[in-house]
Amino acid sequence: GAVVSQHPSWVICKSGTSVKIECRSLDFQATTMFWYRQFPKQSLMLMATSNEGSKATYEQGVEKDKFLINHASLTLSTLTVTSAHPEDSSFYICSAPVVTDTQYFGPGTRLTVL
C-alpha cells in the first residue's frame, strides 16, 4: 500500500512558540490531504482539508489562524500550530487519500506544549 510519513514524530515546545508538522506522501501524489487531531482515549477529529494549489478548508470550530496549513506540493502538506499553548497539546495525524482507493494515514505527531 501507499506510504505517508510525518515529521517530527514527537515535538516539545514552549508556550507561545510555533511548531511545524510535515506530512508527505512517499510513493504517490496527493492533491488533497486531511489533518486530524486525536485526544487521549478519543476519536480522530477532522481539522481541515489541505488542497494543493488552493486554500485549506477548515472544519467548523477550528481556528484557521491558529492552525496554518500549506499544501506546498503534490507530496507535501504542512500544519503549523501558531503561538502554541498547553491546550494545543495533542496527537496530530495526517492522511493522504487515493480517490479510487482509500485514505493512507501517517504515523502521527505528538505535540507537547509546556
Add this chain to the structure above:
Amino acid sequence: AQSVTQPDIHITVSEGASLELRCNYSYGATPYLFWYVQSPGQGLQLLLKYFSGDTLVQGIKGFEAEFKRSQSSFNLRKPSVHWSDAAEYFCAVGRTNFGNEKLTFGTGTRLTIIP
C-alpha cells in the same frame, strides 16, 4: 449528521480466543463503513470496508465484519486472536466510497491480549 459509537473502550482477550468489537452507526442514507487498526508508531491501517453487496466482509489479518442494517451495526470479528492484534481499533463511516471522502470515526476500542 453521521455518527459512530463504539461502546467498548477497552477489551481484554486471551490469545487464541475469539474477538468481537462492536460498532453502531447513525446515518440517514446508505453508509460506507470502515474498520481501521492503529498500532503505536504506525499510521491507521485499513482492515476492511463495506460499500454494498454481501453483508459479511473479509479483511486483512484474518478479520471480518458483518453489516446489519436493521441493527445499524458493523461489528468486527476474528475467530482466534494473536498477540500482535493488540492495538486500537476504530470504526468509521463515510457518505461515499471515494478515498477522499471525509470520515467520521468512533472513539476506538483498545484491545489487550493476554497469554
